[in-house]
Amino acid sequence: MPPPSRRTFLQLTGLSAASVAIGVTAPASADATPPRPIPDGAFALGVASGDPRPDGFVLWTRLAPTPLATDGHGGIPTHPVPVQYEVAEGSGFKQVVRRGLAIATPELAHAVHPEVRGLRPGREYFYRFRVGTQLSPIGRTKTLPATGDRFTFATASCQAWYHGYFPAHRDIARRTPDAVFFLGDYIYEYGIVAGDNLWRQGVTVGPEHTVEIETLEQYRLRYSLFKTDPDLQAAHAAAPWFLVWDDHEVQNNYGADNSLYGIPPELFVHRRAVAYRAFYENLPVALDSLPQGPDGQLYRRYDVGSLARVLLLDTRQYRDPLPVNEADRVSEQRTIMGHEQESWLYDGLRHSSAPWNIVAGGVVLTAITDDRTEQWDGYPANRRRVLEAMGQAGTAVMLTGDIHRHVASELKLDFADPTSRTVGVELVCSSVGSNGDGTDTDQYAKDWLQHPYVKLYNARRGYVHTTLTRSELTAEFVTFPYIHADANAEPRVVATFRSPVRDPRLEAL
């Protein structure tokens, strides 16, 4: 059973339609003219779309004429501001098919998340916002297909802004895929310090960025800082995104309400609450993902016509703590997903009739070494249950990031048994920014390449571009020779793999 939607929850708890509508729509009586003029440059953080469906998508922008205002409010006066949007079939906006109004409020840092419905499936659309006399940049997006014979997507993760530029996003934008999967670590919480971790050349940051973030204003400011990158904005404006989170959206290696840094759980939940809030405010995710207190609903499901089912996981919020010993690590009860999300995933896989099941999560599923307990190697029983469920459905395509390396592997029903069936493939995308320039290989390569089911390891920055058809998958692993100096590095395809839809395996092309 899918979890109850946030809307249902809000209705059950008696919150008014008006409060639900904040930032998504506006009352019919609302005036489209701001009560006071908005400073120029209101769209400095760009535009975005996400969570696409066959009939629509979520649009996003956040008004911030002074994006780096230290109070996190982006230089907007603290009153509600009406934001108009329009959706058209062409970039010239001659055929506007939807118009609407959403109210940007200071409660959500003047972000809006209008949910557009009633569109045609499998079609490209263009959108833009207007506030007062200011027009936003134009975004391009696409609805999911009704049937679907071909689906292209990029996967990206781990964009430590301070470690370098984002040529990966520039290239993703150029290719205008049908969707982008972002697999976590959209921001990092660390202080950004010149001479230490600030490797992006030619930039400086103020003292407010040099400390680890903790309050909502600091999380908001960190999103703003990362989002000032023009290539990141371009990738958002080029395609609808499916986002999941990993640890750095809150704090390094946290799990559930446990901080790795000794912050007691009863305190840490307050940090998680503001971190989840800032995630929602700054990204094109549907209202269902608006957190309630310290809890956020991020695992969710989409269907790419009858071609693929998409299952987006949350492998942070419900995970068991790091294992205390080997018996704990291999315990049958142990879960990285939480039991409710596990049931939801297995139902979603078993009831899928699609030839492909795309499962997107924050951390690597493939078995590598028993001491990598931050990823699924710390949760082998949960992994076995997932692989069994994958084995009962169409071919699995696991999408993950986290490790700042490109890795391609075959998903074995039992990784300990090389003769066991391959139930799908895992495409691990390297980082967009984290770890800086990088090298093709490094000291960890042997841990990964020791396994016959691991077919690629590369330690440069980049992204993965995948094409699904009814007969096969093609995955291109793209890297960039450098990112410290500037954003101009040219892409290089380091590996391309093909997998047939049935009998999955990675064939190097």
Place this chain on the structure above:
Amino acid sequence: MNRPPAITGLGGAGSIGTVTLDWKPVSWATVVDHYAVYADGTLIGKTVYPHFVHRGLGFTGVTRSYRVVTVDAAGNRSQPSSAAAVTNQTSVTVSGVAVATVGTFDGKGSELALSPKGYADYPARFPSDVDYTFGTSNPSTDWSYLLPGPADKWAGSKNHRATFRFGLAAVPEQDLDLALWLIDSHASLAASAVLTVNGTEVGRLTFANGATKGSTIADSTYPGSPLKPSYLERPLPKTLFRPGENVLELFKDQGSWIAYDALGLFARR
């Protein structure tokens, strides 16, 4: 503008150099941006937690009046909470008379052996751990700036002991006080050590987690220093002591290293 609610239940406890405040957070119905914490009307910090540590208060007790303002997601501010008056503790290094010390109580470890980053030489320089005699030994060669623990691979992944010897003319008339100041400690594994005086196990000293920077940086006092100093002081009954040589031992059988500022015994005035 709707003011968010003010917090309730503000209370505090003074320690050396710090005051720790706790309060009851507002309910989840209010989306909190942060709590702004004021001492005597001046903003001293912001936190998302219902908890704040006011640091850098020096070593002489001063009473301050604390209040907390709730700032919500829209930037609205609550009325200030009710006030709590809290006094930081006066250190025995201020109130007492030094009997025997090693290092200077100044926020720096630079006068100690191997400082600021010679930890890798510890096994070669102190193969039998530290054994220091007050009045004879030299801090810059004989008292290691770090006391390693069993979690430190660089120190052999074993327990370590620091022995401090000092003379007393007679059994003291009042209890003595131990001051053990750290410039920093491991961020999650500071753990504890067993304290022994003249063969009597006095108890376990539990250290505050630091920033894991004091193994390479000696000064916790410059603006922006990443170190997290901490201060441990406790009374030692006079009956533990004897005329002539006395021996105080720290036995680090848990966790990782601590980085000394100074250690000393103080008599009461």
